[in-house]
Amino acid sequence: MARWLEIIEKKRMTQAKEEYSRFGFTVLESILSKEHLFELRSVIKDLSVNNSIDLYKDRSGLERRMEQFTFKNTATEELNNEIRELLHFLTDKSQVLFKDKVNFKPPKGEGFFAHYDGVFQFTNSNGDIRNGWYEYGNEYNNILITLDDFTRDNGPLEVAKNHRGDFEELLKNTTCDGSPNLKTDVEDKCDFTPLICGAGSVIVFKHSCPHRSAANNSQQERGSLYWTYTPSENEGIYRQYFKDKADSQNKNKSLTGNLK
Ligand SMILES: O=C(O)CCC(=O)C(=O)O
Numbered sequence: 358m359a360r361w362l363e364i365i366e367k368k369r370m371t372q373a374k375e376e377y378s379r380f381g382f383t384v385l386e387s388i389l390s391k392e393h394l395f396e397l398r399s400v401i402k403d404l405s406v407n408n409s410i411d412l413y414k415d416r417s418g419l420e421r422r423m424e425q426f427t428f429k430n431t432a433t434e435e436l437n438n439e440i441r442e443l444l445h446f447l448t449d450k451s452q453v454l455f456k457d458k459v460n461f462k463p464p465k466g467e468g469f470f471a472h473y474d475g476v477f478q479f480t481n482s483n484g485d486i487r488n489g490w491y492e493y494g495n496e497y498n499n500i501l502i503t504l505d506d507f508t509r510d511n512g513p514l515e516v517a518k519n520h521r522g523d524f525e526e527l528l529k530n531t532t533c534d535g536s537p538n539l540k541t542d543v544e545d546k547c548d549f550t551p552l553i554c555g556a557g558s559v560i561v562f563k564h565s566c567p568h569r570s571a572a573n574n575s576q577q578e579r580g581s582l583y584w585t586y587t588p589s590e591n592e593g594i595y596r597q598y599f600k601d602k603a604d605s606q607n608k609n610k611s612l613t614g615n616l617k
């Protein structure tokens with residue numbers, strides 16, 4: 358059993374499981390130890406200066422995110438296995454990693470417009486239109502590990518109850534411009550909860566939960582690890598996704614957000 362999973366009370370885990378199935382999101386508050394968090398931050402720092410890692414900047418040139426690093430370090434590899442156990446418990450399904458990123462959100466770093474994850478269309482290298490992440494599966498579970506406290510000032514993640522529907526139904530709620538951003542009238546009907554929580558918390562949410570965040574208006578970085586899983590036995594899906602992404606002309610690569 359994972360070193361941090363075993364410290365969570367059974368009652369808390371059962372409550373998280375119920376919340377997850379009712380609302381599509383739940384938060385396990387500050388469950389990583391200080392030492393574990395310290396190790397993770399330092400591993401991420403090292404990875405972010407490693408030339409073989411994909412780093413993206415925002416419109417102001419600030420560090421936005423890095424991707425595809427989990428299998429380049431044993432600490433992140435182990436954590437991935439621990440998260441898979443957690444998700445197995447929460448969903449009763451075996452899950453594999455689909456994609457990984459760290460969102461850095463430094464001071465003044467951009468926020469994110471309200472969006473679903475993966476609900477957009479893109480054109481592949483043959484010029485064919487493809488249905489976002491639904492090319493690989495139709496259910497995704499995000500795990501966000503807070504590397505810093507999420508406060509009112511630093512643009513915490515805000516999440517609303519998951520929307521039900523297939524790809525076509527969810528797509529109609531989006532701006533249909535190659536991004537997964539929601540139409541303003543859809544966003545206005547959502548009841549967003551700002552997830553104010555300490556560093557080392559684990560936020561679990563479905564890809565079909567509308568979510569957004571404001572810019573970081575504090576003086577400190579608001580970092581998070583953002584891992585996406587899908588129920589499958591096929592671990593090759595991760596490699597395939599990143600290969601297809603590199604080959605595509607997808608606007609979602611530069612998912613942008615609020616500068617305020
Ligand atoms: O970090 C955030 O505030 C949200 C990030 C997000 O939703 C994404 O990267 O898809």
Ligand SMILES: [Fe+2]
Nearest residue numbers: 472473474568
């Ligand atoms: Fe997202």
